[in-house]
Amino acid sequence: MAPNTKITNKRVLSVKIPDGVAPNKNHFRTETVTIDAPVLKENEVFLRNLIFSLDPYIRYDFPEGQNESLVSGFAIARVIDSKNPQVAVGSLVFAAVNWEEYTHVHKPEYLTEVTPLDSVIDSRVPLSAYNGVLGAPGITVWDSLNLVGNLKAGETIYISSAAGTLGSLTGQLAKRKGLRVLGSAGSDEKVAYLKNELGFDGAFNYKTQDKRKALTELVGEKGLDIYYDLVGDDTTEIALDLLNPHGRILAVGILALHQNAEPHAPKNLVNILFKQLRYEGYTVFDRYEEFPKFWKEITPLVANGEIKFKETVLDGGVDDIAETYLRFLSGAYVGKVNVKIADV
Ligand SMILES: NC(=O)c1ccc[n+]([C@@H]2O[C@H](COP(=O)([O-])OP(=O)(O)OC[C@H]3O[C@@H](n4cnc5c(N)ncnc54)[C@H](OP(=O)(O)O)[C@@H]3O)[C@@H](O)[C@H]2O)c1
DSSP: TTOOOEOOOOOOOOOOTTTTTOGGGGGGGEEEEEEEEEOOTTTTTTEEEEEEEEOOTGGGOOOTTOSSSEOOEEEEEEEEOOOOOTTTTTTTEEEEEEEEEEEEEEHHHHHHHHHEEETTTOOOOOOGGGGGTTEEEHHHHHHHIIIIIOOOOOOOEEEEEESHHHHHHHHHHHHHHHOEEEEEHHHHHHHHHHHHHHOOOOEEEEEOHHHHHHHHHHHHHGOEEEEEEOOOOOOHHHHHHHEEEEEEEEEEOOOOHTOOOOOOOOOHHHHHHTTTTTEEEEOOOTGGGGHHHHHHHHHHHHHSSSSSSOEEEEOOGGGHHHHHHHHHTTTTSEEEEEESSSSS
């Protein structure tokens, strides 16, 4: 970019959300600043953010010792300046950015998370899907199931937050591998979606039903082989009781903690010993090199409708994040939520 180009950048700041408190409007503030377009160093990029992915973990991403900080997140963005040979000016990328209109990506840890999209975009799929089913959430599910899931046909898997971005893909991939798939979600509408549209073998509303009773009945005599945990609450204790010998818990998400729940420690960990269970965590952040394999396998299935996904794309500005984030965490949407702040 021409030196001394001035850019007006609207951005969102957040204060630390105290433990035990659900996020609310008072934790976010929007400001508009005028900046000089950055003079890029080797490998750096300057982005116009277009479609933000709304992710549940915003409350944790806060540097220590500051009163306010930029809210970090992921977005599909247009490259407007680049000193990175892998990333062409004018191309589209998926990147770790801040909730702002323009982001100068310069920290080494974030530069590894600038993923070029132009060569992989399938025109049959909306671009926003690269924030969801074909983005970081999608690869998380695919890779965690392959790497630690050890799925076997005939087994039973139970997924919490099953109608969410990760949960709905987990159920469909497990179903394709011949498992019996059970899930829970926070409304009757979501439960019907799981059973009628995604092919779940059973599902219940965890807000209106007793979780232990409902899950025990669904699991039945066959028992449970895998608990895919997206929530991190007391359900783990129930699963530990219901798991069959050599069963597994995949710890992938902690939605209850993003809200305001007190962490729950299971009192029956002894089951791990007696039933020879595996309780394993997974994070995607050092697994991005698997994207090409993931896209090769999953993109055609999404494009031809064999894998279904729901998403909401809200038109707005970065200043809408506070309101949208609250509604999102409280379950107002089905599937992935995106906020589009500029035309592609
Ligand atoms: N390990 C990794 O590398 C990795 C990567 C990506 C995401 N994650 C994590 O995976 C989890 C799921 O992510 P996602 O993007 O798929 O989110 P999501 O399920 O789409 O999140 C939104 C949904 O969470 C549900 N929810 C909120 N609080 C809940 C609670 N206390 N108990 C049960 N459900 C609750 C709500 O649905 P209901 O109406 O059903 O309540 C809401 O619609 C998150 O914790 C996320 O941080 C981990």
